[in-house]
Amino acid sequence: MILSDVKRLVYDYTRVRTISARGPGYSALSHYRFFRHIMASLASAVGKQPRRCLIVGVYFGRDIMMMADVLAREFPALATTVHIVGVDKFEDAPCDDWPEEARRLSWAEAGFGAAPSLEQTQRIIQPHFDYPQVELIRSRAEDYLESAPSAEFDWIYIDTAHDYESTCRIMRLAMPALKKNGILSGDDYSNAGTWGVQRAVQEVCPDHFVWDNWIWYSRVPQCP
Numbered sequence: 001m002i003l004s005d006v007k008r009l010v011y012d013y014t015r016v017r018t019i020s021a022r023g024p025g026y027s028a029l030s031h032y033r034f035f036r037h038i039m040a041s042l043a044s045a046v047g048k049q050p051r052r053c054l055i056v057g058v059y060f061g062r063d064i065m066m067m068a069d070v071l072a073r074e075f076p077a078l079a080t081t082v083h084i085v086g087v088d089k090f091e092d093a094p095c096d097d098w099p100e101e102a103r104r105l106s107w108a109e110a111g112f113g114a115a116p117s118l119e120q121t122q123r124i125i126q127p128h129f130d131y132p133q134v135e136l137i138r139s140r141a142e143d144y145l146e147s148a149p150s151a152e153f154d155w156i157y158i159d160t161a162h163d164y165e166s167t168c169r170i171m172r173l174a175m176p177a178l179k180k181n182g183i184l185s186g187d188d189y190s191n192a193g194t195w196g197v198q199r200a201v202q203e204v205c206p207d208h209f210v211w212d213n214w215i216w217y218s219r220v221p222q223c224p
């Protein structure tokens with residue numbers, strides 16, 4: 001590793017620590033570096049039209065804060081034109097990948113801590129950046145995507161429930177909402193336990209890449 005790589009790694013690690021201290025979340029260094037990779041690709045795309053990004057599965061907003069941090073520090077011109085839409089069900093009710101025995105429990109009872117709320121997530125993320133514009137929406141990802149205009153987004157990031165059925169369903173609904181050659185991606189590329197993200201992505205989007213063995217992404221050439 002050369003010196004500039006080491007400096008970059010230390011810098012990234014420091015940013016991730018700072019962002020992680022603001023609220024709960026699961027994302028870490030890999031995610032921060034992945035978001036930079038995507039932002040670089042959005043910044044280099046031909047054309048100057050505003051970029052629209054969608055993240056489904058917001059929790060307390062850590063990924064959105066990472067995206068905003070990368071944009072504000074490294075792509076300031078892009079930051080002023082990007083619009084990020086964050087969709088989450090924001091409810092204290094089970095998710096589709098919870099084990100059967102937890103299906104009647106609240107988040108706290110199931111051992112997942114407090115359920116995310118839109119208001120609290122807004123309070124966590126708001127003080128930290130002016131740009132990009134972020135819009136949080138309380139909805140099931142499926143409902144939001146079913147009524148989203150077609151060819152609306154340059155990038156969609158899926159981080160909702162990680163069971164096979166939900167992932168297939170949400171991926172299929174997301175595809176028409178992407179612009180031509182838009183990027184479809186998501187977290188937790190694994191089939192462990194109740195998860196089936198890897199299997200779903202291999203079936204629905206066989207032509208994909210995997211970042212750090214954990215985050216999948218693919219360009220969707222044409223709306224199906």
Ligand SMILES: C[S@@+](CC[C@H](N)C(=O)[O-])C[C@H]1O[C@@H](n2cnc3c(N)ncnc32)[C@H](O)[C@@H]1O
Pocket residue numbers: 024025026027056057058059060061062063064087088089090091095096116139140141142159160161
């Ligand atoms: C793993 S967390 C997301 C972590 C988040 N990306 C972050 O930055 O920390 C999963 C989130 O997906 C939400 N969720 C689960 N199923 C959903 C669905 N069908 N529609 C919308 N949100 C959903 C949950 O409420 C939870 O906040």
